[in-house]
Amino acid sequence: MKKHIWAFLIPLLLSSGLVFGQEDGTRYLEGLERKYSGLKDYRVDVKVHVDMEGFKAPDMQGELFLKAPDKMKVESKKVFFLPKEGGHFNPFMFKKEAFDTRLLEHITYDNQKAVKLKLLPKDLKKMKQGFVLILDVESYQIREFHTSSEEREGRGVIEYGRFKGFDLPTRIELHLDVQFKESFEMKEFGQSSPRERRVTGKIEISYSNYKVNSGLSDEMFGNPREEK
């Protein structure tokens, strides 16, 4: 009889643990959302240093504009590359409704209490891959994020400064491992299929001269090529 009780209790305990885990994860995202609820927009000078295999570029400078919840663009006089994933900080993208959130573990990160969360997007058309976040639960700062898919893997480490009462990044260090595929149209003579290769490297992005809640208008994000 006891054996039968355990057979009944074990799945119950496991499933309840999973449910509580999911609730906990959502709670942290709510905290993150609350923390940045007063942030309407920001503009910031960005400097990008690329140290990637096969990518030879001097340091690039541009200006990044972000408006809640999802308007974003970059401007620069010179040609400027900013990584799409992790190149800019948008706290509004981690809405609890948008993800299935799992609390993976409680950890200590830089002597601070933190949690590791796994976020799986509910709408895979809007967002194709999930994240693992390391969130400092005392300051509600995202300290690290990890992405992984067949085409690319990335890890970002974020350092913060305080600007008008908001913790915003001063530096993001991205470690990338991406699949580089040559487009079919531009292939060399006689080549039968697109070539593929994995490329690894590091991108350091520095942020300075924040202007927070300056009232950026929607019209300035109008160019469809720059707004992604």
Place this chain on the structure above:
Amino acid sequence: MNLFWIEIYKTFSRWRTYIGFGVIALIVIITEVVMKLSADEILHRMLRSLEKDFLISGNVLNGWFVTTFIMNSLHIHIPFLITLVAGDMVSSEATSGTVRLLLIRPPSRSRIISAKYITTLFYTAGLVLFLGLLCILLGLTLFGSGDLIIHHYGRFGITYLSEGEIPLRMFFAFMAAIWSMMVVASIAFLLSTLVENSVGPIIGTMAVVVVFLVMGNFPLDFFRSLKPYLFTSYMTFWQRFLDDPIPWQEIGSSAAVLGLHAIVLFLIALGVYTRKDIKS
């Protein structure tokens, strides 16, 4: 020197000399206008692999990029235009019946052939420089200036060149392109000394260039092993001036191989011409 200016006068008095310049002007104008009209499509195609991972701003499709884009077709259409004049340089004297008149005058045959060869090289350089100047001036007018992003197809590399360093690199690239085209001009010139009509050297030179290009690019091990022995494999060494860092050693060896080809071809032409029987 006097002989050289006479050859220059003779060459630039022929209407066929200007076909090359006209065709280049037409190609460049049509290409740049079409590129201007389909800028979005071109940008999408050229940045497709990058746009998956990066947000890109700034004037990527600028005059320098357009110039590089057109330059990439250099080894396909320029050789034909060069052969139009180079292939006619010596054989035209036979065709028009002036060869005997020319060779009974005091200057030696070697001086005459040298003057003709230098004129051929002068025309070749003029044609490539015309292409470069037209591409750059029209490109900068239509597309503006900016940094140059070069996607090295087949080498998994992207190079970003700052606007300030592009003019000097372009200058070297065009000098290298002239150097490459000297070999094509030398083949046509040599063939021109062997025959008495201009069609043979033109077709012969183009046949050599096309066959070598095809052999050098066929994705089979046998043809790959032949590649180092084909002069066409070195003709795109101008592209190396747009690498970062510039591979001087590779440029030096490519330039040496091409230079050697040009010298040997000229020496053969000299030998053939000085022994040429003009009595029969």
